[in-house]
Amino acid sequence: MDDLPSGETLRSLFLATASRFPEDPGVRWRAPDGRPFAIAHSERLARARVVAELEAVLGIEAGAKVALFMPLVPAWLDLFLGTDSIGAAIVALPPSFPTVEAVRILRETGASLLFAGKGQTPVARAIAAAQPEVRIVVQADAPYPSAPHPPATPPSDLPDYRDLFSDAVDRAHNAGASFDHGAPESDTPALVFDGREFSHGQLIELGAGLLPATLAFARKGEALPDIVADASDMDDLPSAIARTVVLPLLVGAKGIVPPCVAIEGPDVP
Secondary structure (H helix, E strand, O other), X not given: OOOOOOOOOHHHHHHHHHHHOOOOEEEEEEOOOOOEEEEEXXXXXXXXXXXXXXXXXXXXXXXXEEEEEOOOOHHHHHHHHHHHHOOOEEEEOOXXXXXXXXXXXXXXXXXXXXXXXXXXXHHHHHHHHHOOOOEEEEEOOOOOOOOOOOOOOOOOOOOOOHHHHHHHHHHHXXXXXXXXXXXXXXXXXXXEEOXXXXXXXXXXXXXXXXXXXXXXXXXXXXXXXXXXXXXXXXXXXXXXHHHHHHHHHHHHHOOOOOOXXXXXXXXXX
16 A cells, blocks of 8 residues: 555546446435436546536636536536546535625636536526626536436526537547546646635645545455535535545555445435
8 A cells, every 4th residue: 555656636546546446336326216326437537528528629728717616416526527637627616605706706716617507507697697708508417327418408598518518428439538638737726615726736635634544444355435425515625525536536546446425415416
């Protein structure tokens, strides 16, 4: 269980975990009717590629800012990993934010693209009116049985990017495991939250603080228990990302089957 090499990024850890444990579940949740859903690491990687391809078409490059305005549902994690994989940073807007606060943060951070959950459509419409230069994608916050990330049908006064999503699925499928739209470095910003920037290195350090106890459990030879996350709990988002994104990837990069993230709460589709 040697220390991880310096300079690791979330993307390098993600690729290592997906290649070692492609069929193991990475995220699981239950629909309101009780049906269980699970996403394997290989599928999470496929979804991240789709996000990267879509954002590249929309002009997002390494160093850009992309806003997520939705609860911490499975789609949030996919969008975070896909955006991060091309070297862009996520600007996190908890769904409780009022319109005026969301507009202020978008202006201050220079975010040029916003993914909004279906429940945030009214505020997304107001943001579009206040900041027409920001592209807004109304994102489905439900399971995706047919293709990664089909967007919800937007209101008639918001752009419809469903065709671009379909094209991105095709491009991602043809691209294989590569991400050709930029690469993050350890000191590259990965998250903007509550007025602070967090680099890859800082988020990995937060996750690494949770690693010793997890590895001690793994040495007993038992399967690691699920990491339970509440979709509505975004008060300390960096810590939530450390638990739900970074820790499983650190474990997987060490060659150990990573714990699955179980997302719960009323906001989960």
